[in-house]
Amino acid sequence: xxxxxxxxxxxxxxxxxxxxxxxxxxxxxxxxxxxxxxxxxxxxxxxxxxxxxxxxxxxxxxxxxxxxxxxxxxxxxxxxxxxxxxxxxxxxxxxxxxxxxxxxxxxxxxxxxxxxxxxxxxxxxxxxxxxxxxxxxxxxxxxxxxxxxxxxxxxxxxxxxxxxxxxxxxxxxxxxxxxxxxxxxxxxxxxxxxxxxxxxxxxxxxxxxxxxxxxxxxxxxxxxxxxxxxxxxxxxxxxxxxxxxxxxxxxxxxxxxxxxxxxxxxxxxxxxxxxxxxxxxxxxxxxxxxxxxxxxxxxxxx
Amino acid sequence: xxxxxxxxxxxxxxxxxxxxxxxxxxxxxxxxxxxxxxxxxxxxxxxxxxxxxxxxxxxxxxxxxxxxxxxxxxxxxxxxxxxxxxxxxxxxxxxxx
Numbered sequence: 001x002x003x004x005x006x007x008x009x010x011x012x013x014x015x016x017x018x019x020x021x022x023x024x025x026x027x028x029x030x031x032x033x034x035x036x037x038x039x040x041x042x043x044x045x046x047x048x049x050x051x052x053x054x055x056x057x058x059x060x061x062x063x064x065x066x067x068x069x070x071x072x073x074x075x076x077x078x079x080x081x082x083x084x085x086x087x088x089x090x091x092x093x094x095x096x097x098x099x100x101x102x103x104x105x106x107x108x109x110x111x112x113x114x115x116x117x118x119x120x121x122x123x124x125x126x127x128x129x130x131x132x133x134x135x136x137x138x139x140x141x142x143x144x145x146x147x148x149x150x151x152x153x154x155x156x157x158x159x160x161x162x163x164x165x166x167x168x169x170x171x172x173x174x175x176x177x178x179x180x181x182x183x184x185x186x187x188x189x190x191x192x193x194x195x196x197x198x199x200x201x202x203x204x205x206x207x208x209x210x211x212x213x214x215x216x217x218x219x220x221x222x223x224x225x226x227x228x229x230x231x232x233x234x235x236x237x238x239x240x241x242x243x244x245x246x247x248x249x250x251x252x253x254x255x256x257x258x259x260x261x262x263x264x265x266x267x268x269x270x271x272x273x274x275x276x277x278x279x280x281x282x283x284x285x286x287x288x289x290x291x292x293x294x295x296x297x298x299x300x301x302x
Numbered sequence: 303x304x305x306x307x308x309x310x311x312x313x314x315x316x317x318x319x320x321x322x323x324x325x326x327x328x329x330x331x332x333x334x335x336x337x338x339x340x341x342x343x344x345x346x347x348x349x350x351x352x353x354x355x356x357x358x359x360x361x362x363x364x365x366x367x368x369x370x371x372x373x374x375x376x377x378x379x380x381x382x383x384x385x386x387x388x389x390x391x392x393x394x395x396x397x398x399x
Binding site: 012013017018019021022023024025026028029030031033034037038064065066067068069070071072191194220226227228229230231232 | 304305306311325326327328329330331332333334335338353354355357358359360361362363366367378380381382383384386387388396
């Protein structure tokens with residue numbers, strides 16, 4: 001792997017002026033489209049994108065509008081990682097050099113439906129960057145619960161009422177599951193910290209082999225937040241400790257952000273329509289789970 | 303050319319005009335998104351310090367650099383207001399169309 005210090009940094013001032021995800025039909029203020037747009041700008045023109053069913057393929061390919069300005073294809077829902085592996089192998093067989101293959105999959109397409117293909121891709125160490133934009137439910141089909149939906153979320157398949165407080169399970173530890181494959185490079189990011197996300201994509205671009213980025217991307221439609229607060233809410237999630245920024249490299253975990261004090265979880269939850277119904281006991285449950293996770297991370301990763 | 307341009311769409315006139323496979327190049331944009339907008343961003347260039355935070359965070363990539371100033375492509379701006387909300391100098395105001 002190229003040394004980190006040798007990679008030129010990409011930021012808003014020096015990144016390419018070209019737009020590779022333009023004129024798409026995503027909802028106003030969509031967090032997922034910020035993640036896709038920034039990642040494609042870092043990866044550049046010579047990029048093959050593979051997208052399973054999900055928001056970004058639904059809004060990017062509305063016939064005849066072709067919002068992707070570089071090579072892109074819609075894959076089967078469970079097979080995005082294997083198709084990307086095929087694209088990478090095909091391009092290599094054709095003698096192409098200096099290209100990157102990338103997958104943009106949602107949380108359902110990564111943690112639930114596309115998981116076996118992803119696991120196989122990492123196992124074979126195919127030269128693919130897999131980016132999971134996590135908006136915490138199947139938003140494209142109308143807000144159903146996925147494996148990455150956090151505790152207490154109101155979705156159409158886990159409605160909040162007298163019997164259950166919305167979703168009753170906690171988020172899967174996706175980052176640690178991926179890291180357990182002993183992948184070359186894995187990271188978590190949030191669109192609330194865009195420079196951190198750019199750096200991680202840039203690092204993954206220079207990895208020869210499988211790499212994975214889990215980026216937290218807000219969804220105003222599914223979360224019940226005003227469109228202009230998309231980035232703010234993704235930043236709040238990191239500041240209150242429910243989302244962490246970490247990397248896994250050379251067999252070592254690294255915690256990028258270890259705040260001394262967390263911002264209020266309640267403030268973060270009450271800003272969103274999907275958590276409005278939560279009682280104090282439910283919020284306490286979320287905080288306890290967060291503290292348990294951070295205790296483990298601080299003990300093992302620092 | 304930094305971004306794809308709006309292109310006219312020819313409605314198929316005959317059965318032979320209909321596509322049988324990949325039909326258009328990447329970046330073929332027959333439709334605009336301007337009709338989605340209720341509020342439009344207006345930039346105060348005196349206040350703007352060109353930090354490019356709006357450029358970085360626009361979900362639609364409609365903000366472009368134009369000789370040291372920012373410029374917004376109003377054909378594809380959806381009026382979400384992220385640029386105005388994130389601006390550290392409050393140099394962007396959202397005004398009703």
